[in-house]
Amino acid sequence: MAHRSCLAGFIIDCEGDDLAGAADFWTAALGDRERREQQGPYVVLDDEAGLHVEVQRVTHPSRVHLDIATDDITAEVRRLERLGARQVAAVRTWVVMEAPTGHRFCVVEAEGPAFAAHARTWDEPA
Numbered sequence: 001m002a003h004r005s006c007l008a009g010f011i012i013d014c015e016g017d018d019l020a021g022a023a024d025f026w027t028a029a030l031g032d033r034e035r036r037e038q039q040g041p042y043v044v045l046d047d048e049a050g051l052h053v054e055v056q057r058v059t060h061p062s063r064v065h066l067d068i069a070t071d072d073i074t075a076e077v078r079r080l081e082r083l084g085a086r087q088v089a090a091v092r093t094w095v096v097m098e099a100p101t102g103h104r105f106c107v108v109e110a111e112g113p114a115f116a117a118h119a120r121t122w123d124e125p126a
Contacts (some may be wrong), residue, residue: 003072008085008108009052015062019043023055069110076107079122
């Protein structure tokens with residue numbers, strides 16, 4: 001059975017309590033005109049350029065990670081494991097993975113019209 005996935009965007013993980021300050025910095029640094037209001041540990045920056053970027057409060061050291069959106073998380077995780085990634089944790093509705101290069105990324109549920117426009121179809125191996 002086939003499933004689809006694509007790059008969902010980039011998440012700027014910020015350790016510490018000043019999420020609004022971090023969002024202000026990244027909004028200015030990336031030349032965005034505005035940012036959306038904080039929702040829990042997240043602030044979504046203006047995605048006018050067509051690239052989804054969020055600032056996220058975290059308890060681990062600050063870093064940037066990417067999200068891969070999919071219409072079948074289990075199938076996408078299996079596909080990425082075949083490529084050499086390993087599952088680190090299942091968190092609520094997403095899976096944290098680590099690439100063979102040591103980079104962390106998340107596999108998340110697909111949302112919005114951009115997914116249909118950009119997703120690639122993957123066939124499950126026999």
